[in-house]
Amino acid sequence: MTNSMRIAGLVVLAGAGVALGEPTPRMAGGPWGVGAWRTYEPQCFQDGREMDAAGNVGPTPDGRMVSGDPLDPGPAAVCFAEGYTPTAEEWQFIQRMMQGGYQSRYNADQRWPGVPGDPIALTWSFVPDGLITGGSGNQLASNLFATLDSQFAPFGGRATWKQQFQRVFDRWSVLSGIQYTFVSSGGNDWDDGAAWGAAGQPGARGDIRISMHNIDGGNGVLAYDTFPTSSDMVMDSSENWAQGAPSYIFMRNVVAHEHGHGLGFSHVCPANGTKLMEPFISTGYDGPQQDDIRAVQEFYGDSFEPNDTASTATDLGTPTPGQSYLYGLVPTPSAGSAATLSLSPGATVGSTDDDVDFYKITVDAPRLLTVTATPVGSSYVDVDQNADGSCQTTGNTVNALTQANLVVTITTSFGTGILRSSDVNPAGSSEQISNLLLNQGVNLIKVSSSQAMSETQLYRLLFNVGTDTFAPTASDGTFTDGVHISWPAIPDATAYAVNRYTSDVFGLSAQIATNLAPGSTSYVDTTATPGQVYYYWVRAQQPGSTAYRYITQAGEQGSRGVPNQNPVADAGPDITVTDSDNNGTELVTLDGSASHDPDGTITLYTWTEGAGTLASIASPTTNVNFGVGVHTVQLRVTDNAGGTGTDTVIVTVLAGGPTCDPDVNQDGVADQGDVDYLINVIAGGQNPTGIDADFNGDGVADQGDIDALVNVIAGGPCP
Numbered sequence: 001m002t003n004s005m006r007i008a009g010l011v012v013l014a015g016a017g018v019a020l021g022e023p024t025p026r027m028a029g030g031p032w033g034v035g036a037w038r039t040y041e042p043q044c045f046q047d048g049r050e051m052d053a054a055g056n057v058g059p060t061p062d063g064r065m066v067s068g069d070p071l072d073p074g075p076a077a078v079c080f081a082e083g084y085t086p087t088a089e090e091w092q093f094i095q096r097m098m099q100g101g102y103q104s105r106y107n108a109d110q111r112w113p114g115v116p117g118d119p120i121a122l123t124w125s126f127v128p129d130g131l132i133t134g135g136s137g138n139q140l141a142s143n144l145f146a147t148l149d150s151q152f153a154p155f156g157g158r159a160t161w162k163q164q165f166q167r168v169f170d171r172w173s174v175l176s177g178i179q180y181t182f183v184s185s186g187g188n189d190w191d192d193g194a195a196w197g198a199a200g201q202p203g204a205r206g207d208i209r210i211s212m213h214n215i216d217g218g219n220g221v222l223a224y225d226t227f228p229t230s231s232d233m234v235m236d237s238s239e240n241w242a243q244g245a246p247s248y249i250f251m252r253n254v255v256a257h258e259h260g261h262g263l264g265f266s267h268v269c270p271a272n273g274t275k276l277m278e279p280f281i282s283t284g285y286d287g288p289q290q291d292d293i294r295a296v297q298e299f300y301g302d303s304f305e306p307n308d309t310a311s312t313a314t315d316l317g318t319p320t321p322g323q324s325y326l327y328g329l330v331p332t333p334s335a336g337s338a339a340t341l342s343l344s345p346g347a348t349v350g351s352t353d354d355d356v357d358f359y360k361i362t363v364d365a366p367r368l369l370t371v372t373a374t375p376v377g378s379s380y381v382d383v384d385q386n387a388d389g390s391c392q393t394t395g396n397t398v399n400a401l402t403q404a405n406l407v408v409t410i411t412t413s414f415g416t417g418i419l420r421s422s423d424v425n426p427a428g429s430s431e432q433i434s435n436l437l438l439n440q441g442v443n444l445i446k447v448s449s450s451q452a453m454s455e456t457q458l459y460r461l462l463f464n465v466g467t468d469t470f471a472p473t474a475s476d477g478t479f480t481d482g483v484h485i486s487w488p489a490i491p492d493a494t495a496y497a498v499n500r501y502t503s504d505v506f507g508l509s510a511q512i513a514t515n516l517a518p519g520s521t522s523y524v525d526t527t528a529t530p531g532q533v534y535y536y537w538v539r540a541q542q543p544g545s546t547a548y549r550y551i552t553q554a555g556e557q558g559s560r561g562v563p564n565q566n567p568v569a570d571a572g573p574d575i576t577v578t579d580s581d582n583n584g585t586e587l588v589t590l591d592g593s594a595s596h597d598p599d600g601t602i603t604l605y606t607w608t609e610g611a612g613t614l615a616s617i618a619s620p621t622t623n624v625n626f627g628v629g630v631h632t633v634q635l636r637v638t639d640n641a642g643g644t645g646t647d648t649v650i651v652t653v654l655a656g657g658p659t660c661d662p663d664v665n666q667d668g669v670a671d672q673g674d675v676d677y678l679i680n681v682i683a684g685g686q687n688p689t690g691i692d693a694d695f696n697g698d699g700v701a702d703q704g705d706i707d708a709l710v711n712v713i714a715g716g717p718c719p
Contacts, residue, residue, distance in 0.1 A: 111264045111299040112207075112228045117344035117355050119177030119305045124169060125184060125191035125206030133196040133211035134234045135224070143237050144212035145190065151242040158189065161241070164248045165210070168255045171287045172263070174331060175340055177301030182206070197230060208262055210255075212237045222281065223258045231262030249283045256287050265295050269383045269391035279385055286333035291382065293335060294400060294456040297342040304341065304357065310415025313358035313444055321367060322467040327359075328376070328460030337378040339458040343404050343449055354404075356448040358415065362441060363465055366550045368491065369438050371463035373408045373447050374430040377401040402427040404449035404457035413442035420544030423450050435491040437540055438465070440553040470551035472538045474558025482526035483534065483558040487551055490540040493518050497548045499537040500525065504555040506537055528560040564641035567602050570594035571635035571649035577626075582656035585625045590633065590649065593620040597639040604638040628653045660718035662709055664691045670713045678709050695719065 112120055126144055127133060133142045148161040169180040183206045185192040191205035200207030208231045215221045215236040223235040233255070235241070241251045253276065260277050268275055268291060273282040275291040288296065304314040304327075319325055328341035346353035363369075377400025383392040405427040410419045419438075422431045447461065472487035485498060496516040501509035513523050528534060535555025539548035572591045579586050592605050607614040607622060609631055615622040631651040638644050662670035665677035666689045681687045682701045693701035696708035696719035708719040 110228055112231075116299055117297075117301045117305070117346075119179070119301050121179045121181065122208060123181045123183045123200050123202070123206040124165075124208040124210065125182065125200075126189060127196070127205075127209050127211045128188070128190040128193045131193050131196060131211065133209075133232070134213065134215075135226075138215060138234070139196075140213040142211035142213055144210065144235070147212055147237040148241060151240065155242055155245050161248075161251075162189070164251050165255060168252050168259065168287070171252075171256065172259065172296065174303060175288055175293050176296040176299075177303060177305040178263075178296070196232065199229075208232065208259070210235070214238050222254050225258035225261040227261055228264050231259070233258050233262065244283070247286075249286055250281075252287065253283060253285075254281060257281065260288070260292060260295075263296060264299055265292070267385040269385050270381055270393040271391040272393075274380065279389065279391060285335070287335070289335045290338040290377065290400060290458075291380070293330075293338045293340075294342070294377075294458060297458070298344045298456040301344060301355070302340055302342045302357075304359075307358050308356055310358055310411070310413070310444055313360040313415075315360045318362045318364055319463070319465050321364075321465050324462060324464040326460060326462045328458070337376060337400065337458075339376040339460050341447075341459050341461060343406075343447065343453065343457045343459070345453040345455060354449055354453045356446060359445040359447075359461065360413075361443055361445065361463070361465075363438050363443065365440050365469055366552060367438050367465040368468060369410065369436045369443070369463060369465050370432070370434045371408055371410070371436075371445055371461070372430050372432040373406045374460045374462070375401050375404065375406055375428055376458040376460055377403070398455070399428070400455070400458065403455045404453050404459075405451040406431045406457070406459060407446075407448045407450050408433055409446040409448065410436055410438075411444045411446060412439075413444065415444050415446070417547060418545060419443075419547070419549070420542070427451065435466075436544075437490055437542055437549050437551065439549050470538075472536065472552060472556050474534075474536050474556045475561075476557070477531075477559045477561040479524075480530065480561040480563050482524040483528045483536070483560050484522065484524050485536050485538065485556070485558065486522040487538045489519070489521055490542070490551060492542050493540045494543060495541040495548075496520050496523075497539045497541070498523050498525075499539070500528075500534050501555070502532070502534060504535045504557075506555065509535070509537060509555075525558075525560070528558075530560045530562040533557060533559045562599070564639070564643045565597070565599045566643035567597035567600075567637045567639040567645045568595060569635045569637045569645040569647035570596075571633065571647040574650040574652070576652040576654065578654040579628050579656040582659065585627050586653045587623055588626050588651050588653070589621060589623050590614070590635070590651075591621045592635045592637065592647075595620060595635070595637045595645070595647075597637075597643075600640040600643075602637045603640050606636040606638070608634050608636070626651050626653050628655045660695065660712060662712040664695075664709065665689060674713065675706060675709055678706055682706065 112122065114120055127142050129141070129143050129145045131142045132139055134140055145158075149158055152158070152161040166182070172178055173180055183191060183200070183203065185204050191209065194201075194205055196209070196211070198205065210233045212235040215224075215234065215238070218238040221236055222239055223233060225231065225233040235254070242248070244250045257276050265277050267279045268277050269279070271278045271280045273284045274289060276285070276288045277292055277295070306312050307314040316325065316327075328339040330338050330340055341357070343355040343357065345355070379397055379399045379401070381393070381395060382398040383395035385391055405423070407421060407423040408431045409421040410433060411417055412419065420433050420436050422433045425431055445461070445463065447459065449457065468488070470488050470490060472485055475484040478484070495514070495518060497511055498513040498516070499506065499509040500512045512525060512527065516523060525534070525536070534557070536558055537555055538551050540551055541548050570592060572594060575588055577586045577588055590607050595602055595605070604616065604618060605620050606616040607624070614624050614633065629652075631653070632648055633651055634646055634648050636644055636646045662674055664674045667673060678691070678693065678695060681691065681693045682705065687693070693705060695705035698704060712718055
């Protein structure tokens with residue numbers, strides 16, 4: 001590829017447009033005139049230099065000395081109206097201008113300085129009216145502002161037509177790695193007015209400068225543009241640029257086409273209305289199409305460049321679990337069989353430095369990733385423009401779908417630890433990785449080609465992370481045989497490993513189980529110290545890598561149970577009571593409150609005598625009626641862990657002695673009256689109180705009963 005400057009022309013409707021070159025013959029009359037060819041003196045070259053009659057070549061207008069042969073401008077793009085046939089003289093001139101031919105593919109010629117596939121920042125500006133612009137034989141004062149302000153007056157004026165230019169550069173930008181910045185000077189809408197051909201300068205003028213003046217009258221040459229690194233554009237002021245409101249697709253396609261030359265693209269055939277860089281204008285599409293997008297991305301990369309390394313990976317953020325993300329769709333307006341992502345070939349066809357793309361995603365927790373890279377493109381005829389400006393209709397067929405054999409690789413954050421790679425399908429087919437377990441944090445998606453590339457491969461990238469979480473569970477003292485750990489099954493797992501530490505710091509943990517079977521979903525840590533709290537991590541291994549990856553980032557807390565110590569029962573001291581009322585039973589309080597549990601609490605007190613349960617309650621004390629006699633009572637206490645302890649207590653109930661009431665006359669006092677009453681009854685007198693005259697219980701009512709009553713009244717015991 002040459003770095004010399006060239007000019008491309010665009011022609012519609014009628015007439016012929018030729019690229020301006022040097023030496024620059026032209027026809028007499030009109031912009032290029034009609035009639036015999038003749039040579040102008042002095043000769044002017046695309047970089048602004050002039051050669052006098054003696055062959056001396058001077059510097060450019062801004063004083064720069066430029067190396068290279070000014071007589072070798074390289075190939076030029078020439079456009080014709082559809083159906084136009086050049087004259088014999090024009091054929092001869094065109095063939096001369098076309099010497100050197102075109103490259104194949106999308107006819108990418110030369111880019112702005114830099115490595116093919118790397119992004120670039122360009123500036124653009126309008127020149128002020130009155131500045132002399134154009135190529136040799138067509139140098140006139142620019143009238144861009146006057147013309148467009150007038151034509152667009154009914155449609156919003158200057159703001160509207162400026163917006164159309166901005167839309168063109170915005171469109172090229174969204175489809176490529178080019179960033180454009182509009183430049184103006186002195187608070188005006190135009191640049192500083194430096195001589196035509198002057199290089200861009202920040203704050204003064206753009207790298208790309210746009211002017212307008214009459215070229216050949218209406219319906220002929222619409223515009224022409226130089227190749228990099230000038231890329232300056234001249235539009236024909238005789239055309240109606242405001243046609244087609246409100247889309248203004250005619251104006252935008254002309255400007256977009258001409259700037260395509262300014263990016264380094266020659267014409268491509270056949271002219272079937274499918275490619276922006278065809279020699280004939282069309283309003284059947286809107287802006288760059290598949291072939292043009294492939295071209296601009298080969299030269300300047302896609303909009304995510306530079307992302308050729310792990311450190312420059314495109315950051316796609318933190319995906320929402322369950323949501324799918326698709327990158328590479330061409331934003332409105334659509335372009336068939338096109339995408340905004342691509343792999344571009346290396347500096348040399350078939351080289352090993354072909355493009356790779358890295359994308360960074362950050363997951364909020366260990367998640368399952370599914371990612372698909374799908375090639376995009378179609379087969380189409382892609383041939384050169386003939387030397388006479390006409391278009392071939394048959395020839396080389398390019399299959400834009402199979403320029404790369406896509407490979408999808410998932411790596412760790414540094415790009416060196418490969419988790420899985422997929423290269424199972426042939427060129428033209430998608431590659432997919434499904435249900436890959438990602439560690440929490442940063443992971444990288446890498447898209448590359450397993451075959452050397454000679455052309456751009458467009459593709460789309462689709463991925464999602466699942467909603468499932470895989471936190472394990474660990475028993476908290478429930479089991480005394482160890483800590484029981486369980487986890488959900490991980491798709492495609494080939495093995496599991498378990499780590500343990502006494503705090504939530506995985507880096508200090510030790511692996512206590514490895515190479516657990518793929519179907520494992522549980523593990524018992526029998527080496528855990530009873531009562532000690534541990535943190536556990538479960539990791540899984542999947543096809544594609546021997547590395548174990550977390551199924552949860554934070555440690556899961558668990559502990560082994562301490563064996564229970566049984567409670568100690570204490571039923572209290574033996575109890576002896578008397579049946580005080582001689583009714584045959586006595587109420588006794590059983591008290592187990594001296595019982596205790598060394599490692600828990602007593603929850604149940606059960607009192608039994610033989611096979612019978614006297615009480616089973618949470619309270620340590622209870623009242624029970626016992627009959628006269630000796631009773632063996634057992635206390636069984638139960639603790640909060642189900643442990644038990646027993647103790648016994650002997651309860652003795654003594655029978656009560658005989659009883660007597662000395663108040664036999666029942667007057668409320670025991671006195672002489674009661675003795676007199678008993679004597680009277682024994683003597684056979686009346687007995688209104690109904691007492692038993694046998695007070696001493698010896699079977700007869702006599703003096704002994706009187707003596708016994710006197711003794712009791714005197715404080716003695718009952719007989």
